[in-house]
Amino acid sequence: MVELDDVLRAARRLEGVVHRTPVLTSKTLDADVGANVLMKAEALQRVGAFKLRGAYNKLAATDPEIRSRGVLAFSSGNHAQGVALAAALHRIHATILMPADAPASKLEATLGYGAELITYDRAGEDREAIGRRLADERGLTLVHPYDDPLVIAGQGTATLELVQDTGPVDVLLAPVGGGGLLAGASTVVRALCPDVRVYGVEPEQAADTKLSFEAGERVEIPFPETIADALMSTMPGALTFPINRERVDAILTVSEDEIVSAMRFAFERMKLVVEPGGAVGLAALLAGKVPLDDAARVGLILSGGNVDPEQFARLLASA
Amino acid sequence: MVELDDVLRAARRLEGVVHRTPVLTSKTLDADVGANVLMKAEALQRVGAFKLRGAYNKLAATDPEIRSRGVLAFSSGNHAQGVALAAALHRIHATILMPADAPASKLEATLGYGAELITYDRAGEDREAIGRRLADERGLTLVHPYDDPLVIAGQGTATLELVQDTGPVDVLLAPVGGGGLLAGASTVVRALCPDVRVYGVEPEQAADTKLSFEAGERVEIPFPETIADALMSTMPGALTFPINRERVDAILTVSEDEIVSAMRFAFERMKLVVEPGGAVGLAALLAGKVPLDDAARVGLILSGGNVDPEQFARLLASA
Numbered sequence A, B: 001m002v003e004l005d006d007v008l009r010a011a012r013r014l015e016g017v018v019h020r021t022p023v024l025t026s027k028t029l030d031a032d033v034g035a036n037v038l039m040k041a042e043a044l045q046r047v048g049a050f051k052l053r054g055a056y057n058k059l060a061a062t063d064p065e066i067r068s069r070g071v072l073a074f075s076s077g078n079h080a081q082g083v084a085l086a087a088a089l090h091r092i093h094a095t096i097l098m099p100a101d102a103p104a105s106k107l108e109a110t111l112g113y114g115a116e117l118i119t120y121d122r123a124g125e126d127r128e129a130i131g132r133r134l135a136d137e138r139g140l141t142l143v144h145p146y147d148d149p150l151v152i153a154g155q156g157t158a159t160l161e162l163v164q165d166t167g168p169v170d171v172l173l174a175p176v177g178g179g180g181l182l183a184g185a186s187t188v189v190r191a192l193c194p195d196v197r198v199y200g201v202e203p204e205q206a207a208d209t210k211l212s213f214e215a216g217e218r219v220e221i222p223f224p225e226t227i228a229d230a231l232m233s234t235m236p237g238a239l240t241f242p243i244n245r246e247r248v249d250a251i252l253t254v255s256e257d258e259i260v261s262a263m264r265f266a267f268e269r270m271k272l273v274v275e276p277g278g279a280v281g282l283a284a285l286l287a288g289k290v291p292l293d294d295a296a297r298v299g300l301i302l303s304g305g306n307v308d309p310e311q312f313a314r315l316l317a318s319a
Helices: A004-014 A026-035 A051-060 A078-089 A103-113 A125-136 A150-167 A179-190 A208-215 A240-247 A255-269 A280-286 A309-317 B006-015 B027-033 B051-060 B078-089 B104-114 B129-137 B149-166 B180-192 B210-216 B241-247 B255-270 B280-286 B311-317
Strands: A037-042 A071-074 A095-101 A116-120 A171-175 A197-203 A250-254 A298-300 B036-041 B071-074 B094-099 B115-120 B171-175 B197-203 B250-253 B297-302
Touching: A004 A051, A004 A150, A004 A179, A026 A037, A026 A250, A026 A255, A037 A150, A037 A309, A051 A078, A051 A150, A071 A078, A071 A125, A078 A095, A078 A103, A078 A298, A095 A103, A095 A125, A095 B036, A103 A116, A116 A125, A125 B197, A150 A179, A150 A298, A171 A179, A171 A280, A171 B280, A179 A197, A179 A240, A179 A298, A197 A208, A197 A280, A197 B129, A208 A240, A240 B297, A250 A255, A250 B250, A255 A280, A255 A309, A255 B129, A309 B255, B006 B051, B006 B180, B027 B104, B027 B171, B027 B255, B027 B280, B051 B078, B051 B149, B071 B078, B071 B129, B078 B094, B078 B180, B094 B104, B094 B129, B104 B115, B115 B129, B149 B180, B149 B297, B171 B180, B171 B280, B180 B241, B180 B297, B197 B210, B210 B241, B250 B255, B250 B280, B255 B280, B255 B311, B280 B297
Parallel strands: A037 A298, A071 A095, A095 A116, A171 A197, A171 A298, A197 A250, B036 B297, B071 B094, B094 B115, B171 B197, B171 B297, B197 B250
Antiparallel strands: none
């Protein structure tokens, strides 16, 4: 398991490395939902998403001798950038496996941090198997995108900052792909916010965690089709699933159109660029899908903003 | 004249009313320009621009009996929203004169704050004359968009927060339309930052302030064509011009394409929506037009983010 102490240790390692991102509010949104919504703007984080937190925490806690041989990650994009930057900050070599169809901005940014890039076919190849083989062959440290206690603890620091800066929340919403962000977030609020209700949010079309919650065990789904490229997991993590089962009340799902509406809301009313996977919590809230009861304070992680302007324009035009 | 004390008084009136917006940084930008660039994100301000500051300060300092008869403003959009919200917060009636071709989002938002809207033809009619006549007829307090000491002092609070939160700057960049934001900004940094150099930035196609600086007196230009709808002034203000002449080192200009490039940079690298008029300072910096010499710290006001997603997409596609 991962506990609050692990997140507090991660926060100390990340001090001065990650931005303490602002918590944004919207009077329009508050009036609409009847609660005070506190949005942690991790789109404004370095690399444009929360992923530097977990990656940097992992590398900082790894034995320097082992770490110096280099690191490897497989990722749909944001984790790739997080590991690439974390490696650059530690002055070590990073090898990144990315799907060939990842957004151009994510591929370019990863190269920009000096990482070596290897692309694969997202629908056809098993990235985890390729990654583990490469790591073995080259003696590299694998930085898993979610199934690692140090990665989970690092991601938890976003929620820790939210609670430290604004006080306890009654409801917490976080996106769920592999489940690392949600596991870190739920660990923090269960420890710090009495009676909190925690919801993970994922696309209807990538509902592996919701189905797994219902089945009571990890369920694998076919390769999902969703605009939320950051949440295209086919199965919850072996480590994240039991944590989330224990600490998360329910998994909510949102449609593709609801995601686009939330991206539009963030652009128009908050002046913030949020990528599809980063907007699912806001989407659930705007669609009236979150059981708020008499919650007064709702925390929400806007987890990333890595979307090309052209892709953004196409998404808004199509919805 | 307007002095630092006026801005400090405004800051006290605005406490708890305006957001203390974050100061954003970009490692990419810093590496590109060779200085630490501190960007005050007033796009994240209530109403999506700095304009609530001046409008609220004006109303808060106006005799309640006179104020209660209602207020009037003429504006290309952001000031309209600022006055509409400031009036709503004071529970008084607001009449707003807006150009019929203002962005739909700005018209809608102004209506949304409960203001009465009167539109006019931007190219053909004299909004100032219409506004003054209406104010006289109805006994309304006119909230001028820039030529008012209380409005200038209010706008200065954005720069005051920037300096308070990050320390003195060596260079300050602010957009200039009528000149209210620049007058407030230059007043603050001249008082608080020894040896600062202050630059106003405007579109090449709306260079009334640059031409006036060169002529040594206020020069009127034909109605300008620029994507920066917030900076379409035809002549500097009678009050703002002498302040800026005394406190501003020079006026820089940027092309329409340079403005769009800056909007793209803000979207892609900073995840921030910035409207054309709000992006001119960043545009000047990215285009290498700012005489930086050995400046280590550059302050910059990203003054607004009120641009429709569709207009944003068209602008980026055309550049």
